[in-house]
Amino acid sequence: MAYSDKVIDHYNNPRNVGTLDKAKNNVGTGLVGAPECGDVMRLQIEVDENQIITDAKFKTFGCGSAIASSSLATEWLKGKSVDEALSIDNMDIVEELALPPVKIHCSVLAEDAIKSAINDYRVKNGLPALEMPKSHH
Amino acid sequence: MLTFPIYLDNNATTPMDPRVLEAMMPYFTSKFGNAASRNHAFGWHAEEAVDYAREQIASLINCSPKEIIFTSGATESDNLAIKGVFEMYASKGNHIITATTEHKAVLDTCKHIEKIGGKVTYLPVNAEGLIDLKQLEEAITDKTILISIMYGNNEVGVIQPIKEISAIAKKHGVLFFTDATQAVGKIPVDVEADGIDLLAFSGHKMYGPKGIGALYVRRKNPRVKVTAQMDGGGHERGMRSGTLNVTGIVGLGKACELAKQEMAADAARLSAMRDRLEKELLTIEESYVNGSVEHRLPHVSNISFKYVEGEGLMMGVKDIAVSSGSACTSASLEPSYVLKALGLSDDLAHSSLRFGLSRFTTEEEVDYAIGHVKEAVAKLREMSPLWEMFKEGIDLNSIEWAEH
Numbered sequence: 001m002a003y004s005d006k007v008i009d010h011y012n013n014p015r016n017v018g019t020l021d022k023a024k025n026n027v028g029t030g031l032v033g034a035p036e037c038g039d040v041m042r043l044q045i046e047v048d049e050n051q052i053i054t055d056a057k058f059k060t061f062g063c064g065s066a067i068a069s070s071s072l073a074t075e076w077l078k079g080k081s082v083d084e085a086l087s088i089d090n091m092d093i094v095e096e097l098a099l100p101p102v103k104i105h106c107s108v109l110a111e112d113a114i115k116s117a118i119n120d121y122r123v124k125n126g127l128p129a130l131e132m133p134k135s136h137h
Numbered sequence: 138m139l140t141f142p143i144y145l146d147n148n149a150t151t152p153m154d155p156r157v158l159e160a161m162m163p164y165f166t167s168k169f170g171n172a173a174s175r176n177h178a179f180g181w182h183a184e185e186a187v188d189y190a191r192e193q194i195a196s197l198i199n200c201s202p203k204e205i206i207f208t209s210g211a212t213e214s215d216n217l218a219i220k221g222v223f224e225m226y227a228s229k230g231n232h233i234i235t236a237t238t239e240h241k242a243v244l245d246t247c248k249h250i251e252k253i254g255g256k257v258t259y260l261p262v263n264a265e266g267l268i269d270l271k272q273l274e275e276a277i278t279d280k281t282i283l284i285s286i287m288y289g290n291n292e293v294g295v296i297q298p299i300k301e302i303s304a305i306a307k308k309h310g311v312l313f314f315t316d317a318t319q320a321v322g323k324i325p326v327d328v329e330a331d332g333i334d335l336l337a338f339s340g341h342k343m344y345g346p347k348g349i350g351a352l353y354v355r356r357k358n359p360r361v362k363v364t365a366q367m368d369g370g371g372h373e374r375g376m377r378s379g380t381l382n383v384t385g386i387v388g389l390g391k392a393c394e395l396a397k398q399e400m401a402a403d404a405a406r407l408s409a410m411r412d413r414l415e416k417e418l419l420t421i422e423e424s425y426v427n428g429s430v431e432h433r434l435p436h437v438s439n440i441s442f443k444y445v446e447g448e449g450l451m452m453g454v455k456d457i458a459v460s461s462g463s464a465c466t467s468a469s470l471e472p473s474y475v476l477k478a479l480g481l482s483d484d485l486a487h488s489s490l491r492f493g494l495s496r497f498t499t500e501e502e503v504d505y506a507i508g509h510v511k512e513a514v515a516k517l518r519e520m521s522p523l524w525e526m527f528k529e530g531i532d533l534n535s536i537e538w539a540e541h
Contacts, residue, residue: 036483
């Protein structure tokens with residue numbers, strides 16, 4: 001199948017691959033997907049005292065679209081406040097990467113990963129977890 | 138000189154041998170006759186060419202030229218064999234035995250048989266991809282009319298114990314059909330020595346053209362008949378109507394002649410090259426060969442690279458054309474049913490690549506493929522959370538994954 005230029009670019013030059021120290025209180029980690037489905041994303045955010053995301057890292061097991069979706073998500077997260085980050089919608093990712101219908105689940109997974117990382121951060125800092133929309137898969 | 142991408146997907150289809158094309162060319166233009174035209178030289182020339190091709194084919198699989206029925210390819214041959222036997226032998230019984238790792242052309246035909254009142258037993262395979270002969274014999278009932286087991290598997294290359302299967306079939310008076318699409322022209326296939334009653338194969342897997350295939354139907358000991366699935370002018374002894382694809386037939390004949398001459402040398406060269414490819418790729422940590430390495434076609438290797446996903450890997454190895462056991466481009470997220478039948482977990486099946494070499498594959502191409510795959514696997518593992526967990530000693534089965 002043909003990938004868009006943006007997907008290929010993210011695949012060839014993934015942004016922000018790596019690992020943050022998940023033990024730190026200001027780091028939120030989201031791990032979503034399942035190996036048997038062929039997609040696992042781990043997305044991490046580091047948040048400063050002003051609730052601004054100063055760093056974001058990912059590692060993804062999955063197809064090119066899954067890698068590109070998570071790579072793009074880390075780019076978008078950096079510099080945003082935690083609240084702003086919550087407004088990232090999977091359809092924004094679909095649009096930016098020109099994902100075909102069979103790859104929409106990759107963007108959904110990236111959105112889930114963002115929300116899950118934020119929740120991890122919230123719970124660590126004594127805030128109630130936000131209700132996660134059940135994956136639309 | 139290398140040209141990219143390098144084609145290593147020869148189980149899907151092979152390039153045509155230029156000598157085959159050369160043999161076919163006159164039959165497109167000057168010798169264009171209909172092999173069924175009895176009244177003029179155009180028809181006679183075409184018929185002569187078809188008869189000659191029948192001999193070339195018969196000589197490769199050791200049968201009589203009269204036992205070859207031309208079809209459009211292996212899928213049609215599979216359909217004709219299974220549906221044709223089911224209809225022809227309806228008074229004897231309605232039970233067919235096959236295996237879970239068969240090609241879809243056999244499995245879906247069997248599903249159809251079930252819909253029209255037949256009974257089908259799907260034999261499991263072991264971790265090597267081989268059926269259990271004892272299970273096969275135990276599955277036979279007094280209603281069994283056909284055993285349909287493939288010769289060599291398209292995904293992993295595993296060769297079933299054909300002689301033993303045919304001996305069991307014979308002992309119980311059951312017909313034995315084999316889909317030999319991946320085997321004919323690659324390894325010696327002899328319908329007499331192997332005890333085969335019906336055998337399907339196609340041109341484009343053996344350096345011949347697409348759109349042509351054949352079904353071997355035994356005429357003696359026993360005399361086998363199949364009910365036609367295509368009605369019309371009564372071609373091919375009434376078993377398959379339709380104007381013969383003369384150019385395709387000439388091509389298939391030539392491909393068989395070349396295979397007979399070159400198969401042994403090709404197989405020796407390809408298995409050495411395949412073994413080298415495999416040995417090199419297995420130096421990658423956590424990589425595994427799928428299926429039997431002992432009973433295997435000489436040109437095939439199927440390897441899983443744990444903790445990387447097949448489709449992502451395919452994108453990383455864009456300089457080579459291979460196929461993956463991952464099918465997540467399709468709406469279902471189901472990985473290869475063949476690999477799953479061998480007992481592979483979904484994640485390992487998702488992480489597999491199939492390499493199929495050909496007569497035209499060079500050492501230089503294999504060298505390139507080795508380096509290219511190693512690089513891609515390393516890069517993707519660097520990006521894989523599963524690899525990181527594995528390296529940290531975390532048991533992935535201990536994690537509660539969110540199924541989606």
